[in-house]
Amino acid sequence: RKEVEQDPGPFNVPEGATVAFNCTYSNSASQSFFWYRQDCRKEPKLLMSVYSSGNEDGRFTAQLNRASQYISLLIRDSKLSDSATYLCVVNGGQAGTALIFGKGTTLSVSS
Amino acid sequence: DADVTQTPRNRITKTGKRIMLECSQTKGHDRMYWYRQDPGLGLRLIYYSFDVKDINKGEISDGYSVSRQAQAKFSLSLESAIPNQTALYFCATSEDRYYGYTFGSGTRLTVV
Numbered sequence: 050r051k052e053v054e055q056d057p058g059p060f061n062v063p064e065g066a067t068v069a070f071n072c073t074y075s076n077s078a079s080q081s082f083f084w085y086r087q088d089c090r091k092e093p094k095l096l097m098s099v100y101s102s103g104n105e106d107g108r109f110t111a112q113l114n115r116a117s118q119y120i121s122l123l124i125r126d127s128k129l130s131d132s133a134t135y136l137c138v139v140n141g142g143q144a145g146t147a148l149i150f151g152k153g154t155t156l157s158v159s160s
Numbered sequence: 161d162a163d164v165t166q167t168p169r170n171r172i173t174k175t176g177k178r179i180m181l182e183c184s185q186t187k188g189h190d191r192m193y194w195y196r197q198d199p200g201l202g203l204r205l206i207y208y209s210f211d212v213k214d215i216n217k218g219e220i221s222d223g224y225s226v227s228r229q230a231q232a233k234f235s236l237s238l239e240s241a242i243p244n245q246t247a248l249y250f251c252a253t254s255e256d257r258y259y260g261y262t263f264g265s266g267t268r269l270t271v272v
Contacts, residue, residue, distance in 0.1 A: 092250055150195075
């Protein structure tokens, strides 16, 4: 099983749609979870951290299910500017490890 | 100035040449990382450093070496570049393992 798995997409949605991305991770000891956004040929940028209780930032909602080792990102009222690749990221679970990145899910929002 | 600066932004080099990619950060973080990104393979960790005296190999360290010259500087070297090292290289820094990373803008390296 790969460490962080995401559906690569692409997800093609119209403006205003609601879209959800899912991610699973293999290391039950992972303690930190994030969603990053990456535009084409640019560096990844932190979109939001994911907390056990779930968290929301404007149109974006992240959920974590530790029992199922599952993370989700919900985008409401999609904008053209949301078109990007979304990376699911978890830490390695031990103090001396680095973040592990999923391969990303591509979103294309059209007018 | 950017929090994490990578140089050069783009580089074309010949097979067998030695090349160094440089990274500097102004965030005052101890932790620094080098990743490479290839289409369809995502970001893969090459090396990481948790302080000046602590260097660790990542998932794909073969063919690469690093130097942590100071808290703010972390360089990646390709001793003898080969075409399959053509990729987009990112440097990143973090405060600790519970926080996300701040990335540099990347170096696009082409080995011909």
